[in-house]
Amino acid sequence: MSLIVQKYGGSSVADAESIKRVAKRIVEARRAGNDVVVAVSAMGDTTDELMDLANEVTPIQAPRELDMLLSSGERISMALLAMAIKSLGHDARSFTGSQAGMITDSVHGAARIVDVTPVRLREALDEGAVVIVAGFQGFSRESRDITTLGRGGSDTTAVALAAALDADVCEIYTDVDGVFTSDPRIVTKAHKLDRITSEEMLELAGSGAKVLHIRAVEYARRHGVTLHVRSSFNNSEGTIVYDPERLPEGGAVEESVIAGVAVDLGQVKITVVGVPDVPGAAAKIFKIVARTNANVDMIVQNVSAAATGRTDISFTVPKSDGEKALTALSDAQESLGFESLQYDDQIGKLSLVGAAMRSAAGISARLFEALYEAGINIEMISTSEIRISVVTRADSVNAAARAVHTAFDLDGDDDAVVYAGTGR
Ligand code: ASP
Ligand code: MG
Numbered sequence: 001m002s003l004i005v006q007k008y009g010g011s012s013v014a015d016a017e018s019i020k021r022v023a024k025r026i027v028e029a030r031r032a033g034n035d036v037v038v039a040v041s042a043m044g045d046t047t048d049e050l051m052d053l054a055n056e057v058t059p060i061q062a063p064r065e066l067d068m069l070l071s072s073g074e075r076i077s078m079a080l081l082a083m084a085i086k087s088l089g090h091d092a093r094s095f096t097g098s099q100a101g102m103i104t105d106s107v108h109g110a111a112r113i114v115d116v117t118p119v120r121l122r123e124a125l126d127e128g129a130v131v132i133v134a135g136f137q138g139f140s141r142e143s144r145d146i147t148t149l150g151r152g153g154s155d156t157t158a159v160a161l162a163a164a165l166d167a168d169v170c171e172i173y174t175d176v177d178g179v180f181t182s183d184p185r186i187v188t189k190a191h192k193l194d195r196i197t198s199e200e201m202l203e204l205a206g207s208g209a210k211v212l213h214i215r216a217v218e219y220a221r222r223h224g225v226t227l228h229v230r231s232s233f234n235n236s237e238g239t240i241v242y243d244p245e246r247l248p249e250g251g252a253v254e255e256s257v258i259a260g261v262a263v264d265l266g267q268v269k270i271t272v273v274g275v276p277d278v279p280g281a282a283a284k285i286f287k288i289v290a291r292t293n294a295n296v297d298m299i300v301q302n303v304s305a306a307a308t309g310r311t312d313i314s315f316t317v318p319k320s321d322g323e324k325a326l327t328a329l330s331d332a333q334e335s336l337g338f339e340s341l342q343y344d345d346q347i348g349k350l351s352l353v354g355a356a357m358r359s360a361a362g363i364s365a366r367l368f369e370a371l372y373e374a375g376i377n378i379e380m381i382s383t384s385e386i387r388i389s390v391v392t393r394a395d396s397v398n399a400a401a402r403a404v405h406t407a408f409d410l411d412g413d414d415d416a417v418v419y420a421g422t423g424r
Contacts, residue, residue: 091130122165163220200355258356286315288332
């Protein structure tokens with residue numbers, strides 16, 4: 001008998017009909033003789049709607065209460081799903097993250113899993129029940145409060161359950177057929193990958209690809225969990241996210257140079273204008289930014305104008321970190337000695353990812369050529385071993401993604417299908 005962990009995203013359980021459809025799938029897996037543990041997201045756009053509601057009540061929410069509020073979305077879907085399975089004649093039991101033993105630190109809104117103690121889940125499985133767990137949430141022993149894992153965190157719940165229960169498979173069910181070479185909502189010619197290495201998946205997720213939560217990919221990599229990302233709307237094989245080092249003998253596959261193109265519209269650019277070009281200037285600036293916990297991504301320093309001995313330093317941070325970084329720098333203007341600050345929230349980031357970039361030549365030249373031909377200006381560039389990212393204007397980044405996708409021969413024959421969801 002195998003143990004299967006399945007995760008269903010919000011668009012797969014958006015309404016009563018979808019919940020019944022998903023219940024049938026789960027029952028099929030159970031009838032095939034497997035133990036089944038399900039992590040479920042909140043229905044449709046519930047989490048966003050709860051956020052909207054909180055914002056209507058007050059623009060600044062107490063983090064503890066926000067987690068209480070947001071974690072309720074998953075409690076709705078877990079209970080309804082358990083009811084639906086029971087109505088099909090199978091025992092099912094739902095558990096909150098806390099009941100399931102998802103122990104986290106006490107950082108509200110971005111809690112990390114520190115331990116998983118699935119005692120009650122094991123008991124329920126032993127009694128023959130299908131187990132449904134509310135995704136995206138946990139419990140802190142320190143603060144004794146409910147926490148959430150960050151937006152999209154139900155993937156991480158599923159992976160953590162799979163690792164703790166030593167599951168045979170961890171299936172992530174979503175509204176597309178798997179991991180695509182780009183977001184099918186932006187690049188309609190994107191094609192589904194049969195396999196992708198966890199390293200590439202990590203870079204794509206970190207570059208704005210929304211199909212998997214980055215923390216889930218990290219967790220899976222660390223605990224050796226192989227993921228199968230697939231559609232809940234059909235029975236097609238999806239994408240296997242695997243660690244090549246753990247691949248059994250003879251299982252190696254020829255890697256394609258490029259795994260995908262990701263777009264990120266969630267960053268802002270801050271430019272510190274007229275910084276004295278002396279040793280230690282950058283250190284001072286980024287120390288101040290670091291103290292705000294802002295997550296700096298790309299950095300560019302211009303050549304200083306010889307006449308003034310001053311230079312400009314630009315960097316990007318997630319939109320949610322932008323204001324506080326700006327305020328902290330502004331407060332330190334006198335000691336840093338710069339002239340002014342610029343804040344730009346109209347940027348887009350495009351990233352090209354592929355493990356074989358390590359050994360392939362001419363990738364950046366081809367990327368820049370494609371952008372040039374599409375008439376798109378590059379504002380910043382950064383690279384890692386297996387990724388090249390560029391910043392463009394926000395309103396041209398989607399066109400840039402399509403141009404680059406074509407230039408690297410990634411276009412599929414047919415348009416990609418998106419089965420559900422608002423993409424919110
Ligand atoms: N419901 C949460 C969100 O929308 C968690 C998840 O869907 O994974 O972010
Ligand atoms: Mg969701």
